[in-house]
Amino acid sequence: MVVSVLLALSVASTLPAHPSDCTPPAPGAKEAESCGGHTNDGCDLLSHPTEPIDFGVALVATFWSNDVQRDTDFFRFVLTKPSRVIARAWSTELLQFAIVDACFIVDSNVGTCTDVQACLPAGVYNVFVAPLDSNPACGAASSTYTVLLELLPADPACTPLMGDIDRSGTVDGIDLSMLLDRWGTTDPGSCDMNGDQTVDGRDLGMLLGAWAP
Ligand SMILES: [Ca+2]
Ligand SMILES: [Ca+2]
Ligand SMILES: [Ca+2]
Incomplete structure (x- = not known):
């Protein structure tokens, strides 16, 4: 399949060497989706199913692909305040890797x-992982990969403009329209400005309070 468009907060003191050292960290959690399943296909399904990922816990997961379809994995995380994050992946197969804001790619590699x-x-948000230009089969060692999500230190400062959902540098009608589009969805992205995992009147009030066209 093809992507449609695509906590406590503590700072990690030591980040694993990467990518020069391609040895994955010790596993701390396992993907709930079995290889061949579709329980965290995220933006590829209308219901946007995801799995949670915890900061600082290496998650071992699987994916598969053939010439027609591929497994797409979405791992959800919540930020309750502006933060700089880094997601790392280890695999023997080429993979597509991204941080996704309500089905829009924020950064990818x-x-x-x-x-x-x-x-x-x-x-x-979600960390997105999928195999790219290869066909790992379920059960093969090449179907296994590892993901680690970390918070980065607050220096340099991370001060995104509240309400600027499209990251244009202004808070205007486009941002308001995006917020209303995500009203009540299960995939609120940065429209959930107070971090309570819903988009409602409280977020709307915060956006209007930050209005800066
Ligand atoms: Ca998977
Ligand atoms: Ca904007
Ligand atoms: Ca909210």
Whole structure:
């Protein structure tokens, strides 16, 4: 399949060497979706199913692909305040790797051992992983990969403009329209400005309070 468009907060003191050292960290969690399943296909399904990923816990997962379809994995995380994050991946297969804001790619990369990072406002996001230009089969060692999500230090400062959902540098009618489009969805992204995992009148009030066209 093809992507449609695509906590406590503590700063990690030591980040694993990457990508020069392509040895994955010790596993701390396992993907709930079995290889061949469709329980975290995210933006590829109308219901946007995802799985949670915890900061600082290496998640071992699987994916598969053939010439027609591929497994797409979406791992959800929540930011309750503006934060700079980095997601790292280890795989023997080429993979497509991204941080996704309500089905829009914030930052992406391609590689076997690769990473993406971004300064994000409070909200609900996903780490996206899928095989690229290869056909790993379920059960093969090549179907296994590892993902680690970390918070980066607050220096340099991460101060995204509240309410600027499209990251244009202004808070205007386009941002308001995007917020209304995500009203009540299960995939609020940065429209969930107070980090309570819903888009409602409280977020609308925050956007209007930050209005800066
Ligand atoms: Ca999977
Ligand atoms: Ca904007
Ligand atoms: Ca909210």
